[in-house]
Amino acid sequence: MNYNWNWGVLFEEEYLGWLMSGVGWTFAVALAAWVLALAIGVLIGVGRTLPSRPVATLCTAYVELFRNVPLLVQLFLWYFVMPEIVPDDLGRWMKRDMPNPEYVTAVTGLGLYTASRVAEQVRAGINAVGPGLTSAAYANGFSTAQTYRYVLLPISFRLIVPPMTSEFLTIFKNSSLALTIGLLELTAQSQQIAEYTFQGFEAFTAATVIYVVIALGATVIAQILEKYTRIPGFVGKG
């Protein structure tokens, strides 16, 4: 293979700037989408475990819809199809006046998709707490809301820290799909550097390393969180 290695290209001012800007957008998309995913995912996940049939069915429908359509297709639907099927005025606004349409669409699409996955983790966590403690909380005189607030959620949130860490890492990696609707995040910027400099190996190696560093950083934070929230003497329900 005849390839002129030139790692220095990554540190040339212009290209380094592109990379940093890409990292910035990757964080901006992933973190905003994560907040959205957590808020909606917790509600939907709790909803699936509620005694109310209609609520549980509605939440199940959400999960199945968003979990089973490929993320890329969802992004295209939000970006290209949504403005055409909403009322005309809104559609026009989305196409012309909505600020930062790629960013807003990426956050919406990625957030709502990840919410379906977060919901499943939350549901699994609540189910893992077991019917015994739920009965005990009801017997103690708590309402359904209080039972969730004081017993089920605090325990299940601790139980699901490891799988939620995976989801958090996944949202970073999935944010790279935003390049398909024109958002210049990390992967898009690397691709651009490759095209301008023909140093594709260096550019994508840089992207790879940055993704891995972000992931490892998040894993360390998750481990600290896990340690900090551990319940003394509690090793899951026997």
Added chain:
Amino acid sequence: MISIENISKRYGDFQVLTDCTTHVAKGEVVVVCGPSGSGKSTLIKCVNGLEPVQQGRIRVEDVEVTAKGTNLTKLRARIGMVFQHFELYPHMSVRENLCLGQQKVLGRSRDEANAKAEALIGRVGLLPHIEKFPGQLSGGQQQRVAISRALAMDPIAMLFDEPTSALDPEMINEVLDVMVELAQDGMTMMVVTHEMGFARKVADRVVFMDAGKVVEDRTTEEFFGNPESERAQDFLSKILNH
């Protein structure tokens, strides 16, 4: 105080309870016993509405448990319940386990709740452990905490669902002692248990169940001295012979 009249319950096609009737008067201790799967745990869970029934009525004092629209949350706050597997809140200290219901359900102040918690935990000899978490206590200690948690709500009656079945043998007595004391203090109690020694000592009546039916419902002396049904005779001979 508790009256159960002709209740029946099914899980799908499986009939768990058939036409069960019994009563618990104020201050009375009633032991419910019977072989596994006879429906005794289900029966006791119907009393505070943890399990719904399809037929019959249950009343606790003036509250119709089985009527539609009854505020079960309010009712449950007045009835203490103790479970086979303790079911303490694992993410809270013993103190918090006892205070949570008092503060959030009964609206007591933190100081009031703490004073009550300390008094109750002291009575079961666990004051040095009050800041510990349930996972750091033995089974017997956990069950004593669970009884105290129920008592912290000042219940009008206590339900026990096999409170010693999950305990190591050497811990059973420390829990039974607390229950005996409670009975002697005049608490109204309905106890599902296999501890026949306990039944003899403190029960006013024994309800014997088999296959979802109440087979015998008699005073303790009558039940042990002269059980009527063959099923109860058989049961007693098996568990009293060793």
